[in-house]
Amino acid sequence: MLGVLASMLDGVLVGAVYGLGAIGLTLIWGVMDVINLTHGALIAMGMFGVYLLFSGLGLNPYLALVPVAAAGFLIGLAIYWSAVHRVIGRPPLMSLLSTFAVNMVLIGLGTSGFSTSPYNVDISLPGISLGAYTFTGNHLVAALAAVAIAGGLSLFLQRTRLGKAIRAVSSNRKAAELMGIPAARVLAQAFGIGIAIATAAGGLIATLFPFTVLSGGGYELKSFVVTVLGGLGNPAGALAGGILLGLIEGGVTPFIQVSWIPVIEFALFVGILLAFPNGLFARRGH
Amino acid sequence: MEMIRQPFFWIMTAVIALFALLPPLTHDVGLRESLFLAAVYIILAGNLNLLIGYTGYVNFGNIVFFGLGGYLGLWLVTVFRLPLVVAALLAGLAVAAMTAALWCRILRLRGAYFALASIGIAEATKAFVSNFEPWGGATGLYLPMGAFKAMGGPREALWTVYFLMVAVMAATLYLSYAVKKSKFGLGLFAIREDEEAAGVLGVRTPYYKTLACTLSGVLPAVAGTLFFFKNGVIQPEQAFDLTLSTEAIVMLMLGGQGTVTGAALGAFLYEQFRGYLLISPTFSSFQLVIAGALLLVTVLFMPGGLMGWVYQRWPRLRRILE
Amino acid sequence: MSEPILTVEGLETGYGEVQVLWGVSLRVPRARVTTIIGANGAGKTTSLYGIMGSVRPWRGRVLFKGEDVTALPAHAKAERGLVLVPEGRQLFNTMTVDENLEMGAFPPRARARLEDNRARVFDLFPRLRERRDQKAGTFSGGEQQMLAVGRGLMAEPELLMIDELSLGLSPLLAQQLFTTLKTLKKQGMTILLVEQNVHLALALSDYAYVLAEGRVHTEGPAREIAAHGDVREAYLGV
Amino acid sequence: DGTITIGFTNSETGALNVDSSSQLNGFKLWADQVNAAGGISVGGKKQRVVFVTYDDQSKADRVQQLYSRLILQDNADFLFSPYSSGLTATAAIISEQYGKVMITTGAAENKTYQQGNKYLFQMYAPATTYLSGALEALKSVNPKAKLAVAYKDDSFSKAVAQAALARARTLGFEVVFNEAYAPTTTDFGPLINKIISAGADALVGGGHYADGATLARQVFDHKVPLTFLSLLVAPDSPQFASLGDSAINVTAPSQWAPQVTFKPDFGPTPAAFDEAYKTAYGKDPGYHAAGGYGAGLVLQHAIEQAGSLDADAVTAKLNSLDATIFFGHVKFAEDPAFHGLQTGHAMVSVQWQKKGAELTKEVVWPKGGATAPLAYPLR
Amino acid sequence: MSALLEVSGLCKHFGGLRAVDSVAFTMAEGEILGLIGPNGAGKSTVFNLINGVIRPSEGRVRFAGTEITGWAPYDVVRLGLARTHQIVRPLGDMTVLENCTVGACFGRESLGLAAARRVADEVLELVGLRDRRDVLASSLTIAGKKRLEVARALSARPRLVLFDEVLAGLNPTEVGRMIAVFRAIRDQGIAILMIEHLMQAVMSLSDRVVVLNFGRKLAEGRPEVVASDPVVVEAYLGDPDIAARLAEE
């Protein structure tokens, strides 16, 4: 019994991080209808960013998140202007393609730089234990950080002008231009924010699990699941979705072979999609 | 059958003939291997085109057809000792049936959500098969050498499989052309442009979508059987490789979605190109980077894919190269 | 008469290879209502988009308040007070009425007077106040038109350009709108109107241009145009 | 011409990168030494060795294309296999039809050798034997241990685990937990919680480097109350030491360890190889490295015996080979049902032990070849 | 002879809003019925309910003797009931001709491609889009697109068409021409149910007029009668000689 509780708690902690990982994707997707296939690569980039700052300069991994996210924002702008801007508003597949191309480049550079062998950020904060079960400090901190970032972002989108402008542009670009909103710049910033959060998420994950250049892919997949649970372009939803996902994983593990978890997870995912075509926590339809 | 009177029909036929004749005439197995993979890619991209290019539904799960087909086929061959061709065809039908049953519900989802669901299906299937003991779970199915013996030894077997694969490719090309020229195709295009409006105009959208999706599954499934039969082993990681799914989409876009020529050309060039980078001593370590960069350039400066560009440059070709 | 707030000189543009405008020249004086009429496909909408820069001008110049703004992007012009209520509404369908209006007031100069303007728009179209939280996309055709005009007014325009003002509006509402424009005009607002309800348009305006096949066919004081023989026959259906 | 071409693909990129590349080092070292000595003598004539290699990206798509190319365009005389069992089976179809000898290093899955191949020879002890040593060692210290088996969900690890389960039962262990985990797993939290719940006090299993290292680390972080931990592949790699405290007293089945004391019939002594490898690459050789070198060595021996490059002549020599080299005893099954399966080679168990500040890898099983007694319990 | 279209007790609620509230009317073969009313009165919603784009909350729709309440749009068309959209929905990346071919292929007679193209051509001729037949639908002007909507609906060879403000955006002269077209359509025996705000057209075309207000039927009858009905004037028509008042300073 205690075991079930423990693994559910574990699930929630990890889930929060899944959620954070997905926010970047869902934001960009919801706002500019771009399925950003560089997401995974950039999560990985965040991981290695933190790794380098930590093992290279001995910077505290959690502090390292700040420069990493900042760099992520700039990289985001760069990717937007170079690869995304020209294909926006074209058939959705175009952006799919261009981001896939950028992804190939990033992965290629990554593999030639770090090969595909695993790395890890070697810190372990004192955890808390529950009977024989232990929750590492890293998990606790990561979960808190995730919640904080997600909360901040959704406030930003609902309240601030830029936030609303982002939604306006996503809803009707031409009209936005006519109303004096510099659409392109707004989109670029939105993209930058999305990437910044993706890299930050990567950085947090790096403090939990070892990673390779390719690790991002797995989290990208989970991000898709979370996106659906949470609804497109809805950060708070994404966080909730992530936690739910973690909870489900944690909840079922004690009762089935762990190798069946993915089956449950994705079957459930498709089921939910059919039941709630706009996502479980969707606020605005699509 | 006024298709026969179209020049494009004969262009396709010529290309298929080249595929079928070049390797045996030159006795060049290297060429055969490369064309074999090209054929596989053309089959994947070409059938995907029915759903993405014609109907406007982005299916990331297209690899499931290929993988399931492979598993069903090898299972039938190894366990029931069925001859390859029979197994392949049965696999095709079985996959079609499953698709019709399952996907018609998925197809109720629109745009991005459909894309997501298709990813979900791909992953679920993969995870399921890696746990499914009758199919060897993670170990997969190994093909006993005997299976080749039945076809006169490996050497002959591989040639036979190659010709079969070319046949499936031919079927793919003719099918996509026939569909494009048909009333059915017109309905699909209408759905792609605006599903609501199409419905109001009388297009039975649910049936048409399901039919398109089902059609797009049959030939990849057959190809799957052939491909993994040739490999002699099938394992989940290889059978349901999401990257290949995405690459198929890439090929389609590269060539120009919605056009038969585009799908085929995109697939062919992509295969050749990746293959070349992989073996070229200078590039091999940077092959991904280069492939990516070139792809990006094409996307940005040839939005309509290769065919889009060709049509713009020589509008008259629009009539000839479908 | 004071120098015009907007001057268009020999504007030429089109879509892709197709040229649509073949040298359109307009002068829009301050505090007046100017109308463009013309058959379908004459190039009215294209002219307005050309002025805004949504369709890039190929040749010719656009001067706003004396400044050459030909090359500026649309949003820069909106910030200077040159505002277009586009044909076919172009609302932010996924956002509420309120948010739509708020976005209308995006330029800094408009931000300041957001609340007063919102109040004014709501008085103009009470329906919008009743439905301030409804998503614009689910509005009826006419309601969308109200919102489009309202959003335009939110932007504190110095020159308000409206494409197909009365399109889809009930006669009553159309009349109300025209009366509103008249009051706005009295308050000193400058308006450039594209309108198919030629009778009302000419009645309201001071000066009118007749566009045909991408060229200015005739121009003159509204009354003369209204009386002009072949104009009556071609556009007034009499 | 005067050279012997050996072709193979290796996984420069993709999941199998680490294990595959250390093997490559082994191949290279062998080739360099041979060429330094002028080459392999074929019928008295010295012929130099050249490698042709491509990246198979750890994927099956192009394996056959690449092996065809190796054979037909690059005129490879002999082949080494790709790293994993699946890819090897796929490549074997090509190598067999062109009658090319292919020495497999890595592909430990027994199924690979049950497809009726004639020219395929396995360097490593097959998957089925991997964990028996570890279990015997455990039996010697705690016959009553409650055993947990957790393994990577791929063909190799699964084969190993299943063999281990059978062995465990015959040794009379109670198996309280037995599950596979997805190959991409990085978060072992759920698994570990279950192992704790099951009340296991010994854990055997694992898979390859990435997952194995992670599992070891998280077992440590979660303070799992285990007395014995033995994992496949990962702990054998020198890199494993970087785990620090998490690595202490972890044992692993190993195809080979530098300290072994075999008396080679030909080729270098274990110590000599160890030395050469250190000087060449500046790090300790893992068993993949040794296996790679061994593969070359065995091939060289067969060629020299046959006195020709003819595949069938060489095959005959390999079939009849029954010798000991630095890598251990080598003998291939001749029974057509599983021709080429490695039957001679026996594995050892190694353990990371803390000597002062140093972490060193000691051979702890079989007792005969042991360099240190098994450290028990784990913590 | 029984009615061609029979709508009874039709209701549609959106959340709290009663967009359509127990509306009932009938139409005879070949009749032209005008549906007018203030913006947001529920006219387009009535169309959506009739051809099945949305399901009614209550009420029934009978067409040509068949109960079609809750049918899918594509089945309704096959029965011979076509419509246009107020907010145009062209199949943008297809040519004008292809747009109409779709209409003909999947319309009442569900023709083969060749036959469908012929029908499409005739129709385009009729609405005066013949010369644009090979341009992409997306490149038409709003008014052009509205004409396309008309053409597409007619290609289905319907017995009844629903026109939703297809004259909006035309100048009076062009309206005059379209009115002629409508007469031609009617002479082919096709009944027309049209939403219009252009009184000029409504008056001269309609046999009868139904007036909606806040989702309810406000009035019904012959055009000139309805037009002079003070309630209608007050709610919808407003001041006839507004133009004069605008002009005076």
Ligand SMILES: Nc1ncnc2c1ncn2[C@@H]1O[C@H](COP(=O)(O)OP(=O)(O)OP(=O)(O)O)[C@@H](O)[C@H]1O
């Ligand atoms: N997006 C477009 N692509 C290509 N051609 C276009 C596009 N929009 C308009 N056109 C063409 O430009 C010409 C002028 O169009 P425009 O919309 O300016 O006419 P208009 O005077 O506004 O007509 P209406 O009264 O119907 O609005 C027309 O021939 C139209 O077909």
Ligand SMILES: Nc1ncnc2c1ncn2[C@@H]1O[C@H](COP(=O)(O)OP(=O)(O)OP(=O)(O)O)[C@@H](O)[C@H]1O
């Ligand atoms: N999906 C929806 N959700 C909420 N309200 C809706 C929806 N669709 C329509 N409405 C409301 O129902 C009412 C009737 O809409 P409808 O489009 O039928 O009006 P209409 O009579 O066509 O007006 P117009 O002449 O302006 O086109 C409007 O107030 C509109 O806002």
Ligand SMILES: [Mg+2]
């Ligand atoms: Mg216009």
Ligand SMILES: [Mg+2]
């Ligand atoms: Mg309406």
